[in-house]
Amino acid sequence: MASSVGNVADSTEPTKRMLSFQGLAELAHREYQAGDFEAAERHCMQLWRQEPDNTGVLLLLSSIHFQCRRLDRSAHFSTLAIKQNPLLAEAYSNLGNVYKERGQLQEAIEHYRHALRLKPDFIDGYINLAAALVAAGDMEGAVQAYVSALQYNPHKNPCFGLQRTLGKHFLHFAGHGSIFPCKKLSRCLKW
Template sequence: DARAKQLVGVNEEDHLILAHQSYKSGKYSQALEHGNAVYEKNPRRTDNLLLLGAIYFQLRDYDLCIAKNEEALAIDPQFAECYGNMANAWKEKGDIDLAIRFYLTAIQLRPNFCDAWSNLASAYTRKGRLNEAAQCCKQALLLNPRLVDAHSNLGNLMKAQGLVQEAYACYLEAIRIDPHFAIAWSNLAGLFMEVGDLNKAMQYYKEAVKLKPSFADAHLNQGNVYKRLWECSRRQFLVISVLCRHAPTTPWLTVILPLSTMSNASLIWQFIVTIRLYYVILGLWKHTITWAMHLKMLGE
């Protein structure tokens, strides 16, 4: 086809440059085409094998990611980045212990490998080894203070220990360094979801999805926020349905249900309650005792 004909006349170095460019711009299928073209010309080129492994990782083909890195290591057993890539793949496949082993190997081969330190922190976190994870994050940030992954991972550690303000600061720092880092936006959303601010959680999950449309976890968590917002709206709907039958005053209602947290349906019900108040004001005394009983019931 036309695409294949275009690739025929491109030399090995240009293919590799185009593969890197496509990878950085998120065009993984195109990156794979160029990487495979290099592989056909020179299957022992380890930098291309490393890139192919990274491409397959982004395409969620973790077995091929591991296979390409193993090919590179068969040629160059000291290639630390390959161990780091394999560790990432094994972590996604759920074998955290093996991932940790490969991260440690990568760090042993290259002690200043800041990405490996940061990813090792993530693996330790998943094993519940929070102190070791924090040490790894701090080591990564000593090596590279602008490493957004490490800031975000450190934020996750702070959140796991209940240190909300510290976690918030870590996520904000990651976003300050790289406003397009979708993972930090998603983690920030998760923090607000935990503290119950669903509106901000939704706002930040939307930002994460906007920055990375293929971000499956952000899509899933966004759905969870929608569910919780619906449940809140449903509870408010039921409360206002009760209040509507007993003529509450608007000031009381806004104390119970702040406007900032009310859904459109709730606002409509508040309007109905307010209008009804004027129609029944002459008979309000009849409802005083009943209203007090319902307030007590709602308080319980």
């Protein structure tokens, strides 16, 4: 009888570890969302030691380090995620964020575009691309990226805080005689 209980306990051990891993991952994500990056990093490092190939953990570590302006560490974890899954659009986008923050706009734009080729409905990718294009002075390209984001999800404005930015771009184009993006953007935003 003791051995059968032992077998039950042995068979539930991976389940307990999985629940523990999942619970810790959820806690780390909540801490990240709440801006408690130290705690989120601490818990993510525990997770990473348990599962060094887990791309979700690698992406969260990349995002945590980016928020803390530890760009080299952010790039490191994005690169590890890409090595684990070369089709992971979010990792390319995170790496693009690092390049953009460093002022390497062309590299950032290339990474965002690569992310969008991998995942054409990646709304955050379009928003990130648009921001990099704005920084590079390509307003028409930026508006097109914003429009693409809106077209993928017209019922939910993915650019929640970006309407003000879009308005500035709208005025910029109107002031420079570029009416095509203005009409296209105003149609998408129903202005």
